[in-house]
Amino acid sequence: MISRLLVANRGEIARRVFASCRRLGIETVAVHSDADAGLPFVAEADHAVRLPGNAPADTYLRIDLLIEAARRSGADAVHPGYGFLSENADFARAVIDAGLTWVGPPPEAIEAMGDKVRAKEIAAAAGVPVLSAPDRPTETDLPLLVKASAGGGGRGMRVVRTLDRLDAEIEAARAEAKSAFGDGTVFVEPYVEAGRHVEVQVMADAAGVVAMGTRDCSVQRRHQKVVEEAPAPGLSPQTEAAMCEAAERLAEGIGYRGAGTVEFLHDPGADRFFFLEMNTRLQVEHPVTELVRGMDLVEAQLAVAEGRALPHDVPHRGGHAIEVRLYAEDATYVPQSGHLLTFDLPADGGFDLLGRSGVRVDSGFSSGDEVSTFYDAMLAKVMAWAPTREQAIRMLVGALERARIHGVTTNRDQLVDILGDPVFVAGEMTTTWLESRPISAESPSDSQASARTAVIAGALMLAADDAERRTVQQGIPAAWRNVVSQPQRTIFEGHEPVEWWGTRDGFVVDGVTVLGVSPTHARLESDGVTTETRGHMSSDAPGSPRELWVDGPLLSARLREVPRFTDPADAVASGSLLAPMPGTVVKVAVEAGTPVAAGDVVLVLEAMKMQHTVTAPHAGTVTEINVEPGAQVASGEVLAVVEEDA
Template identity: 55%
Template sequence: MIKSLLVANRGEIACRIFRTCRALGIATVAVYSDADAGALHVREADTAVRLPGAAPADTYLRGDLVVAAALAAGADAVHPGYGFLSENADFAAAVQDAGLRWIGPPVKAIELMASKTRAKELMAAAGVPLLAPVDPAAATAEDLPLLLKAAAGGGGRGMRIVRDLGDLPGELTAAGAEALSAFGDGEVFAEPYVERGRHVEVQVMADEHGGVWALGTRDCSLQRRHQKVIEEAPAPVLPDELRERLHEAAVAAARAVGYRGAGTVEFLVAPGGRPYFLEMNTRLQVEHPVTEEVFGLDLVALQLRIAEGEPLPAAGPPSPVGHAVEARLYAEDPARDWQPQTGALLSLRVPDEPGVRLDTGYTGGDTIGVHYDPLIAKVIARAPTRAEAVRLLARALERARIHGPVTNRDLLVRSLRHPDFVGGRPDTGFYDGHLAALTAPGDGAAARLAATAAALAEAARGVAAGGVARFGAWRNLPSRPQARRYRSEPDGSEHEITYRSGRAGLSVPDDGVRVVAAAPDRVTLETDGVTRTFHVTVHDTRAYVDTASGAYTFTVLPRFTDPADRTEPGSLLAPMPGTVVRLADGLAEGAAVTAGQPLIWLEAMKMEHRVLAPASGTLTALHAAPGLQVEVGALLAVVTESSTDPSEEQPA
């Protein structure tokens, strides 16, 4: 039996696996990079081994260092989690060659499924339906739109949608470069892109005795940049015949490669209901909790027992009960091209209520850095029906207290309450069609009321510190109005709040607003006969206001603008901390550029971001170069605007 387990991963999934290990009496070993020295998964492990460096390529992707760490710590088994080396056949082989137990499928199964092109050939031979690949060199207009995909990886890296044949060569080059950077393999293939399809997958579990379970379906259609955002089990509105067909195809796929352990077979279901095989992930999925919740199983515990040689129960899997929905809470700004955010996570509290589960790798006080995926947590809700589970999850997210970097929390709440999602009609184009509405600024009146609460709480702190007691108590005349300014984050709207402090306490001149109570951390206001309570927390220049119906973040503004804050026109600033990975071809000082032209590519938190020319003109300064690490707001280049678009200039 396994006595000590090393998790070759970090963050949320490492913490998740450790939780099961504790329940089973298995000692735990963490590995960590220098950037993760104080991370939650390190604090929760019994033993931790340092991997010198910060970049994944120097740490979590160094299989030799991870194996050495397991041996040094006395572990007798290795669990890869997901991402990093979880689907690396060479790493699985190295673990076993070192005499350690591998918590995963056979090396041969990983090899067969590692290349999506080889996997498709294998699935075709097994009778699994799939999309026929398209030779990019022979593609015609009739083949459009096309989806380019990295052969050696997933997670949205190396994926491009091509709708114009003229864009195909450039997109092939870009996809190949991204795939090479992410997976060490630049092979890219093309297949037809199915508009408004559904991403449906089947969880499989197999033992070494020939037992294979299909543990229902999951719908993972709500995605940004081909990465999942909201998942649920079972997949809604699927005909029983199609559901059974997917189960059979998934079991056939597992048997075709002699699979063992936990795996996921992913399908794309076209609008007409026809399913196509996408890929098989030879590991535990990020979204596995929704399957656990409806089946009442611990999939990690099953993985460990299978690795110890136990068979799956002969009676088969339990019957699913109810519905579960998971939302991925990211440190990112959806309204600004999903830009990842970094900084101190000051508070992370999700309501501890029946049916609500939190899987996370962070606690309040931790820091979200630049080196890894911006996933903060997964919030899961389970209920007897889908409608109840969706409602419970939206409410839990709405009431959560999340202070720190900008997150996608509001987007998640609005997505869960959108009519298309509530009606069980999710598809992979959901955010393409609805993102603008889902990220539009909220109710301005509600935000102003929250800013009013922030101002009154700040004034109450002054009272508590003795401000009114020293001066106000001796005045017979009403006090002069005080004003404070706040900027809503991340939409940028500003609010100037005026209030008075006197013998009767704090008051505001706004019609219809009555101050019921005001303390430094809690303010109660009455408007139109309705009483609302606001919980206020201040960290430096940020004020966080939490209410029963949503949360607000404000930056406390100074009375006057600092001249040093001015930025020269045409300056290209880094939108997030990251690494410059490439520049536009021929980009140099003096080059003519066009408004909207991609000039610089930044990589941050496993995602690539383009920095565009703000106007047409001449590049008069260039401070970026491939490999350069930059902080948010760093000056990358300067474009001096011209009155004539360079693309319209005629040669002399």
């Protein structure tokens, strides 16, 4: 029996495993990097061990440090979570050799499926259809997909549409895979443009393997999943049964134990499917299966690790579950970092099976936490379980719209947009759908009326804040004048100015009745409808430009105050290439004095385990290079300057 479990991971998945351990009476041990020391998963563990440093290669990917942490903390078992070393056979062996219980499949099974080339051979031998690319591809074989053999989560994956880009994309995939997984091995396979990503959850013990139904994970950006649901919509019963049988055959053929996922590419036009890979671990999206099955998969993992038998008549609670991944990223999928001022997601539960239909939130962060640049950009998984798919969509949209997230840009509004798209509602999405459609960068407040309400509310909150801060004439109404010559003006970036007056009786704005204002609230009436809004300011420096988040019913806006006067020192030279995010410079492709064409790569940054290229905005000459490989840069920092040709 396991008495003290170390989770060799971080964030949301560490909290998820801890939640099951608490219910089972198992003590928990967290390991954490320096950047993660203040996060909730560390505080929730019974014991915690510091891994000095921040980079994954120095912390969560160090097998020796993790085994030593287990020894020092008195842990008798190790759960790998997902990502990092979760599919590393050497880590599994090291845990077992140290006399600890490994909560995962046998190292031999990890090894068999970890080499994705060998995994395809095993799948083919088991009668599972596979995709294969020729050794020397030609134009007729395009497009191709470069994939990391040890990869996952979209890292180390590149689509190649022209043969002249093949070598460069292979090199980029190798570098990204090496950074994320410690293994730069890649392979190439045909890329199916309009397929669906459907996977089967399996659980296995000594008595055999049981498939627990399908999940659809087709909504992806940059090969990373964004929306997942169970069961996969629109599959014929025959196809679903064939997928489950193929997954069971494959897992049984390698002597699998514990939780695993077999991933398939489904061609809806021909109603056929191909084996992609097997993930020998718990998936990020496992909760949607838990909700429709009514089974705690982490508890099942622990039972198998302890040598206990699983129920092979797996319950099926029914209904439909949908999960979205809430990322710290902007509308162009660039990861964001910073201080998470407010993180309030309405939920009926977290890390549990829910006793009735509702919303579950599995999060790695809380209000006040710092989102660093060292790890994945996912903040939380928000999921809804309801009797029907349509009800689950509506419930999930409502939860996202009511969320209050301040301090870091997220994809929340895009998730709402995706869930309401007719293609998604009809269940007709494919793996290329998301990146082929224009994703709205607008928030729920971007209808003309609600946007204006948010801007007016924000302007009045700033005025109320100014009035509270002043040290003289505190009894005088905000901006009050004996002789009024003109209204006060507040301007936010990208919005029309707000003109308002401060009177004895409060604020006056044309077309709006102001019922109440404070630095954190504004109650406005327009056309007979009263709207209650809440605000949160990011800056406490009096007189400095402020950033304000305004929330209300179907209303969420991030407002940046435009200062009355601009400091010339804030201006940057024309042609300056600015860092799109905080990160590390991994490559400088040119030198000062080098001529470049528009789109040529100038630098490569790495942030949150992903590589991002910084390209020349126009043809010209590189006149400045201000960084070198290994340098840490802040968002907005000038990296280089490309002077445009005359």
